[in-house]
Amino acid sequence: MGFSKIWVHGESTEVGAATITLELLAKARELADVVEVVMAGDADAVAAELGDHGASTVHTIGALNGGLVGPRLASAIAAATGAGEGPNVLLCGTTYDGRDVAGRLSVKLDVPVITNVVDLVVDGDRLIGQEPVFGGTKDVFTGFIGDGPAIFLVRPKSFPAEPSGGPAATVAGLEVGDLGGTGGAMVGERFAEESTGPRLDEANIVVSGGRGLGDAEKYEMIETLARLVKGAPGASRAVVDAGWVPYAYQVGQTGKVVKPTVYLACGISGATQHLVGMKGSANIIAINKDAEAPIFGIADLGIVGDVHKVLPKLIEALEARA
Amino acid sequence: MDVVVCVKQIPDPADPGELDAETRTLRRDVKLILDESDSYGVEMALQLVDSAGEGEVRLVSMVPNSEMSGLRTALAMGAASAVLVSDEALAGSDALSTAKVLAAAIRRSEPDLILAATESSDGYTGTVPVQVAELLGLPSVTFGREVTVADGVATVKRQTEAGYDVVECPLPAVVSVTAGVVEPRYPSFKGIMAAKNKPVDELDLAGLGIDPTTVGWSGARQEIVDVVDAAARESGEVVVDEGDAHERILAFMDELKVL
Numbered sequence A: 001m002g003f004s005k006i007w008v009h010g011e012s013t014e015v016g017a018a019t020i021t022l023e024l025l026a027k028a029r030e031l032a033d034v035v036e037v038v039m040a041g042d043a044d045a046v047a048a049e050l051g052d053h054g055a056s057t058v059h060t061i062g063a064l065n066g067g068l069v070g071p072r073l074a075s076a077i078a079a080a081t082g083a084g085e086g087p088n089v090l091l092c093g094t095t096y097d098g099r100d101v102a103g104r105l106s107v108k109l110d111v112p113v114i115t116n117v118v119d120l121v122v123d124g125d126r127l128i129g130q131e132p133v134f135g136g137t138k139d140v141f142t143g144f145i146g147d148g149p150a151i152f153l154v155r156p157k158s159f160p161a162e163p164s165g166g167p168a169a170t171v172a173g174l175e176v177g178d179l180g181g182t183g184g185a186m187v188g189e190r191f192a193e194e195s196t197g198p199r200l201d202e203a204n205i206v207v208s209g210g211r212g213l214g215d216a217e218k219y220e221m222i223e224t225l226a227r228l229v230k231g232a233p234g235a236s237r238a239v240v241d242a243g244w245v246p247y248a249y250q251v252g253q254t255g256k257v258v259k260p261t262v263y264l265a266c267g268i269s270g271a272t273q274h275l276v277g278m279k280g281s282a283n284i285i286a287i288n289k290d291a292e293a294p295i296f297g298i299a300d301l302g303i304v305g306d307v308h309k310v311l312p313k314l315i316e317a318l319e320a321r322a
Numbered sequence B: 001m002d003v004v005v006c007v008k009q010i011p012d013p014a015d016p017g018e019l020d021a022e023t024r025t026l027r028r029d030v031k032l033i034l035d036e037s038d039s040y041g042v043e044m045a046l047q048l049v050d051s052a053g054e055g056e057v058r059l060v061s062m063v064p065n066s067e068m069s070g071l072r073t074a075l076a077m078g079a080a081s082a083v084l085v086s087d088e089a090l091a092g093s094d095a096l097s098t099a100k101v102l103a104a105a106i107r108r109s110e111p112d113l114i115l116a117a118t119e120s121s122d123g124y125t126g127t128v129p130v131q132v133a134e135l136l137g138l139p140s141v142t143f144g145r146e147v148t149v150a151d152g153v154a155t156v157k158r159q160t161e162a163g164y165d166v167v168e169c170p171l172p173a174v175v176s177v178t179a180g181v182v183e184p185r186y187p188s189f190k191g192i193m194a195a196k197n198k199p200v201d202e203l204d205l206a207g208l209g210i211d212p213t214t215v216g217w218s219g220a221r222q223e224i225v226d227v228v229d230a231a232a233r234e235s236g237e238v239v240v241d242e243g244d245a246h247e248r249i250l251a252f253m254d255e256l257k258v259l
Helices: A019-031 A047-052 A069-082 A096-109 A216-228 A237-241 A272-278 A307-321 B036-052 B069-077 B095-107 B128-136 B189-195 B245-256
Strands: A005-009 A034-039 A057-060 A089-093 A113-117 A119-123 A126-133 A138-144 A150-154 A170-173 A186-192 A205-209 A232-235 A262-266 A283-288 A301-304 B003-006 B009-011 B032-034 B057-063 B081-086 B113-117 B140-150 B153-159 B163-170 B173-177 B200-203 B222-229 B237-240
Touching: A005 A019, A005 A096, A019 A034, A019 A047, A019 A089, A019 A119, A019 A150, A034 A069, A069 A096, A069 B128, A069 B140, A089 A096, A096 A113, A096 A150, A096 B095, A096 B128, A096 B140, A113 A138, A113 B095, A126 A150, A205 A216, A216 A232, A216 A262, A216 A307, A232 A237, A262 B245, A283 A307, A283 B245, A301 B245, A307 B245, B003 B036, B003 B095, B003 B128, B009 B069, B032 B036, B032 B069, B036 B057, B036 B069, B036 B113, B036 B140, B036 B173, B057 B069, B057 B095, B069 B081, B069 B189, B081 B095, B095 B128, B113 B128, B128 B140, B128 B173, B140 B163, B153 B173, B163 B173
Parallel strands: A005 A034, A005 A089, A034 A057, A057 A170, A089 A150, A113 A150, A205 A232, A205 A262, A262 A283, A283 A301, A301 B237, B003 B057, B003 B113, B057 B081, B081 B200, B113 B173, B140 B173
Antiparallel strands: A113 A126, A119 A126, A126 A138, A138 B222, A186 B163, B009 B032, B140 B153, B153 B163
């Protein structure tokens, strides 16, 4: 199968290449001789940055004109593969669009996807994906059997993004094939939700709330606290399931992986589902009234106490400093 | 409007069991329940059919045994019927094989809309809904936070990194929904009793026209090469709050110079 030619699914924001793309490039250039990006949209805008992170070429299908990325990029990659010009390995981030691209392509090429990968290791002429299970207490290593490009969905924060100092990447066009009925979904309006602080998966401090907060209004304490420490608010699955905050706030196996300098877990018991998303944090502080809560098993500082008493005092003290 | 909801029966996450020593995959020969993630899709489907004023909600699921207690939960919520693909040869199926089986089952039913959770709580690959869409040649909108249907078009608020996009999608289509978007109803006693008599069409792979060697262990094109214990994280100091815990937290953060 080999892995001499790796393509990275490129994603970008208004300010440049997405962090996940740079993370994937850092790992890809450690593994392969040929590292290229495949994306939708304006490649010229990010060619210098992608080159600086090790990509030699950026293949783009051009403007989406309201269409979704998944079916279009998958069809283009499948066509390139059919023409013998595709990669041995495709790395996509576990993002909203990354999963669409990987899933669609997997059907087109009839190859499976190895998902939730946090590391890639070399095994002879193939790559093996490492995936955490059971709340990160065990690691499973999975490889592909047989032909076809190996498609990996890699979780954000798996690799540090580092520039390689390479020259600007060459921009090349890539044709989208016949979409049949798959391309019908069109984006109308886009809404940015109010967010003053850093992104959840990039914040230096994450303050997360769980079911121990009691009810939806109490989540406001988490947002206040996050703002005071210039961090990002997060949530356990229980809180998202209850509809207190949107899915974008969720930290865990289903949700975001965060690795901040400080993770402050408030009223979170520490279900395995949650732990897998935050146990990579450099320092963990937990407040929970149940001394037996599993979160204390991984906390650097554990407070057995009531979040309704501790958090108001913490907020007051931080406000006094400001 | 007819809506098919893809649902999964999983081992109770409160007691997720263990990996099978031989196959190194999650043991599923335990009691299976309805994945809580799927209850949102079921609820949304019931609401959409209700507001359309006609049609029904049907379930599609697959298991390697004939377990159906999780399906009964969804039927008790109000789904009209279910197709359960049940075959020993399905054990060990990866997400692509799962999608092939679900797509074949959905094809028999020709719904207007197919709903699924964004990801299951046990395998959490998050690829099955979009794979089903591609297999059926349909458009898809993943990570839906709100879904409305009018004049053969689904309007979906799709989660993005920055907020959400409003996506319009012609039906038939596949939409995956995030948790928390609706409040799943609790099955009523009447619903539970009625569910016992609702039709569950149990099919094996032959009945669905799928070659058993293309799914499950025999069809797998990925293999688990190793399972190891992850490095354990040490815990630090645990103190009981005596009214000064906030000072301990501040001191801890000051030490790290993050404030």
